[in-house]
Amino acid sequence: MLWQEDGSAAAYTEGDSSGLLTDDPGAVLRHRLSYDLLRDLALSPSDSLTFIRDVLEEHRS
16 A cells, blocks of 8 residues: 555555556555455464464474
8 A cells, every 4th residue: 555645545466477556546445455454364473473483383393
């Protein structure tokens, strides 16, 4: 998400071999909602680190 000084927004997405910048309000809203949902479901940085360490430890055993 790219926020502009005038309050408008643009969304940038990137794939294996391409990137797309859009300022279409409907598309930006869909990208924002997707990002918000993923962020809400994500672990905190410290919980992520604990999770990664636990997985590494499981695979070392």
